[in-house]
Amino acid sequence: MVRFAKQEDLERVNELRKMVNDLHVGGKPEVFKPGFNEELKNYIYEIREDPNKDIVVAELDGVVCGYAVVAYISRPENPFMNERRFVDIDEFGVDAAFRRRGVATEMVEFVKKLTKEKGYDRLELNMWEFNRDALAFYEEVGFETYRRYMEIKL
Secondary structure (H helix, E strand, O other): OEEEOOHHHHHHHHHHHHHHHHHHHHHOOOOOOOOOOHHHHHHHHHHHHOOOEEEEEEEEOOEEEEEEEEEEEEEOOOOOOOOEEEEEEEEEEEOHHHOOOOHHHHHHHHHHHHHHHOOOOOEEEOOOOOOHHHHHHHHHOOOOOOOOOOOOOO
16 A cells, blocks of 8 residues: 555654665765764655655555655746756665565556646656666656766766
8 A cells, every 4th residue: 555654654764764775875885875864864854844745655564665755846947948847756765575566666656646636747756877676667667768867987
């Protein structure tokens, strides 16, 4: 079952966020800081109070096993770009013990429906290239690459 997070879910959401953070630290240690400090823990409570964001959770067998943080973005027209309104999946994760059981797909479907209900016509996310499993999943559920960040390490 996928639903909006309740206050009492946030401690478990932080456990899942730490798992995602640890994955990022392992994959890109020059970018991400190890550990999951108080500022990161408290940030979930700020997100919950932000009217331009929602926290979605997936529950399976009575356990919150996945989460997504979505942001509702409106960017005005400027000399270079047209106005853009979209929903951004800012954070996304599923406990490894619950993967390959449809949890992530169900969360994406929930967010797609939410995007349409709120009158947005685009759902976006960004991801780190090292996370090949995530890339394969996102492509499987219909995401397409339309922009790329590249680097040269010196």
